[in-house]
Amino acid sequence: MKKLWIVGAGGFGREMHVWARQHPDHGRAWQVAGFLDDNAQALRAFGDFAPIAPLTGHAVDPGALYLCGLGLPPVKEKLLRPLLDAGAEFLTFIHPRALVGDRVKLGRGVVLCPGAIASADIVLGDFVMLNLHATVGHDASVGAWSTLSAHCDVTGRVQVADRVFMGSQASVIPGKSIGSRSVLGAGAVVINDVPADVTVVGNPARVL
Secondary structure, X not given: OEEEEXXXXXXXXXXXXXXXXXXXXXXXXXXXEEEEOOXXXXXXXXXXXXXXXXXXXXXOOXXXXXXXXXXXXXXXXXXXXXXXHOOXXXXXXXXXXXXXXXXXXXXXXXXXXXXXXXXXXXXXXXXOEEOOOOEEOOOOEEOOOOEEOOOOEEOOOOEEOOOOEEOOOOEEOOOOEEOOOOEEOOOOEEOOOEOOOOEEEOOOOEEO
């Protein structure tokens, strides 16, 4: 049985600790070992319920698995890149209450939380995260490192580029595109294409 290390002991990492222990592979294929985080006190307010090992200088264990517990795209990439370069094997995690349809391609390290739905003919790039009840419709794609927060809705044929962050309940109408590194504020309703490197908010969404 492999050890599973969760990278990041913040709020999302603690959620992943819960979801991982609900997965049918827990205790069979792998066992949660604890967290990798440079803040040794990250869990103190919550009862120190799991071990924390330093992330900086961590020697990748070829017999271990790693799970992304980070939400913000720039932080994910910055902190996971050294582990990837050292050969870490990242788990593609699908919670048993997530739904994945036909012809859905999932990249390395993808995380689908409870209630997440990827319907049909979809591509999710490496380290994409769909948080609680986030949905991706038919013929859509989401680029590497992007994060969809809780209750986001990416509808049919939408193309979300890499490193995009969508705040809670943000939605995109069919056929639109979202440029690299853009941020969709919570509750934003996107009815036009969004260029790269901007933040949009509101209904309809406008560049901030």
